[in-house]
Amino acid sequence: MSVQTQEAVREEPTQGLISKAAEFGHRLVDMLPSTHGAFWVLFAMATPKVLGPIFTIGLRRFLGPGASGLFDESMVPYNFFDNFRNFGTGPALVFERQVSRQVANTAWTLNMIFAAIVTAALEILAPQIALFFHHPEIVGLLRILAIGYLFASAASVHSFLLMRDLDFRARAVPPIGQVIVAGDLSVLFAVWGFGVGSLVARQLASVIMGTILLWAVYPYRPTLEFVPRIAWRLFKYGFWIGAGLTVLYMSQNVDVFIGSHVISDVAAIGFYTTSWKLAFIAASVFTLVASSMVFPTLSRLRDDIVALRVTLLGAIRQLGLVMFPAAALLAAVAPVLIVPILGTKFARFQDQYLVLTLLAVYAGNRTMLSIFFEGYKSIGKPWLVWAYNAVKLAIMAPAMYFGAQHGILGLALTYIPIQIIEFPVALILAWRVLGVSPAQVARSASVPVISTLVMAGAVVAVELALTREMQLGATVTLGLCLIVGALVYVGSLLVLDRRIIVEARRTLLKGF
Numbered sequence: 001m002s003v004q005t006q007e008a009v010r011e012e013p014t015q016g017l018i019s020k021a022a023e024f025g026h027r028l029v030d031m032l033p034s035t036h037g038a039f040w041v042l043f044a045m046a047t048p049k050v051l052g053p054i055f056t057i058g059l060r061r062f063l064g065p066g067a068s069g070l071f072d073e074s075m076v077p078y079n080f081f082d083n084f085r086n087f088g089t090g091p092a093l094v095f096e097r098q099v100s101r102q103v104a105n106t107a108w109t110l111n112m113i114f115a116a117i118v119t120a121a122l123e124i125l126a127p128q129i130a131l132f133f134h135h136p137e138i139v140g141l142l143r144i145l146a147i148g149y150l151f152a153s154a155a156s157v158h159s160f161l162l163m164r165d166l167d168f169r170a171r172a173v174p175p176i177g178q179v180i181v182a183g184d185l186s187v188l189f190a191v192w193g194f195g196v197g198s199l200v201a202r203q204l205a206s207v208i209m210g211t212i213l214l215w216a217v218y219p220y221r222p223t224l225e226f227v228p229r230i231a232w233r234l235f236k237y238g239f240w241i242g243a244g245l246t247v248l249y250m251s252q253n254v255d256v257f258i259g260s261h262v263i264s265d266v267a268a269i270g271f272y273t274t275s276w277k278l279a280f281i282a283a284s285v286f287t288l289v290a291s292s293m294v295f296p297t298l299s300r301l302r303d304d305i306v307a308l309r310v311t312l313l314g315a316i317r318q319l320g321l322v323m324f325p326a327a328a329l330l331a332a333v334a335p336v337l338i339v340p341i342l343g344t345k346f347a348r349f350q351d352q353y354l355v356l357t358l359l360a361v362y363a364g365n366r367t368m369l370s371i372f373f374e375g376y377k378s379i380g381k382p383w384l385v386w387a388y389n390a391v392k393l394a395i396m397a398p399a400m401y402f403g404a405q406h407g408i409l410g411l412a413l414t415y416i417p418i419q420i421i422e423f424p425v426a427l428i429l430a431w432r433v434l435g436v437s438p439a440q441v442a443r444s445a446s447v448p449v450i451s452t453l454v455m456a457g458a459v460v461a462v463e464l465a466l467t468r469e470m471q472l473g474a475t476v477t478l479g480l481c482l483i484v485g486a487l488v489y490v491g492s493l494l495v496l497d498r499r500i501i502v503e504a505r506r507t508l509l510k511g512f
Contacts, residue, residue, distance in 0.1 A: 317444040336478045
């Protein structure tokens with residue numbers, strides 16, 4: 001924790017339950033090795049993303065695509081409104097050179113005001129949203145989910161103060177506690193026959209547990225305080241990030257929003273959204289790493305543009321080291337993954353594995369391009385995130401409406417022409433604004449990209465040989481393909497540039 005922030009907002013714990021929770025949280029954090037490297041970011045983000053999918057897959061296998069589709073239709077508007085819950089005041093705290101208690105309290109008060117507004121908005125609009133999706137069952141789901149906004153905002157300042165201080169060790173505690181407690185509770189609800197309600201219970205339990213643990217590990221106790229001058233400064237910077245994230249979310253979920261309106265088969269939507277979740281397991285981890293680690297690091301270098309560019313290119317190289325192969329491997333094994341992983345209730349969609357393949361490729365590419373967003377925010381140009389994604393959304397909305405006429409495969413296929421347009425545009429924009437040329441980006445990502453292509457080719461060849469020539473089952477083929485993919489990828493890295501592995505170790509220990 002930085003001295004400035006620590007002195008500004010740290011205070012003695014209050015008495016009672018919060019005091020006991022804080023004492024437990026501090027002891028738990030002190031048990032962990034002290035480091036600010038990427039290891040703790042990955043540990044904090046990757047552990048829930050490993051445990052979370054276990055619960056997710058288990059629940060969806062048990063509940064089937066129908067219940068999954070209803071829940072995911074509810075989560076699209078829920079997450080959309082969630083973008084307005086702090087509307088950029090959190091990133092503004094990270095960007096601030098100094099954070100006093102007055103600044104933190106003003107940010108917290110703003111967050112709670114926004115949370116109350118979006119809670120009321122979703123409660124009121126729930127029937128109209130359900131009417132748009134043609135599924136009245138989601139009215140109750142939306143109104144229960146809306147309660148989570150208030151709990152989440154109560155601890156959002158704590159989370160961003162930990163991010164500002166680069167205290168990734170403490171940030172590792174809440175996400176792990178969230179996924180374990182919420183996952184266990186959702187399993188009980190599913191066994192007790194609550195159906196889609198078990199997924200709702202998991203979401204709410206995760207939010208509430210996260211708030212409790214964030215208050216425990218960070219001893220900031222907010223009070224209602226509103227200083228207009230400070231509020232305007234935070235809002236002025238954070239507005240563009242909030243708007244950018246909102247438009248980004250809309251561009252990322254316009255397929256589900258439009259697809260759920262056009263496609264009446266809720267089970268098909270359930271398979272599509274479940275494929276999306278599988279595709280974005282690795283992507284979501286590294287998107288969080290970028291926002292949690294790359295953004296604060298680059299923000300500290302905003303007065304040294306040369307160092308910022310070097311760090312940004314290093315981040316592309318290191319994140320691509322894992323993101324590219326994860327996306328490509330999932331895309332390659334999609335034909336033999338659906339039934340072994342999702343279960344027989346999803347068997348009717350086995351022949352539509354191309355949906356998962358296309359979404360996996362898109363997830364990997366989009367995640368790598370989003371690293372540039374952290375650069376724009378760090379140099380004080382967050383409005384570029386909004387502008388970029390607004391243009392993308394304007395292109396995607398009509399394209400997705402056309403694709404939805406051809407079912408869920410049409411939705412997934414729509415991403416191909418969009419990526420063909422987006423890649424050169426994103427690279428040219430980064431060149432003009434950040435000064436990193438497409439050639440520099442290509443050099444930074446060359447080793448992971450080449451190794452990934454070699455791995456993907458080997459996996460596809462093995463998969464075809466095992467399923468067509470040897471007639472092996474999907475489960476055995478999947479296991480062998482994963483082993484082959486890992487061996488070929490690591491071998492390719494060692495042949496091309498073994499220094500990248502040493503760099504990865506240094507990044508894990510010391511950060512970018």
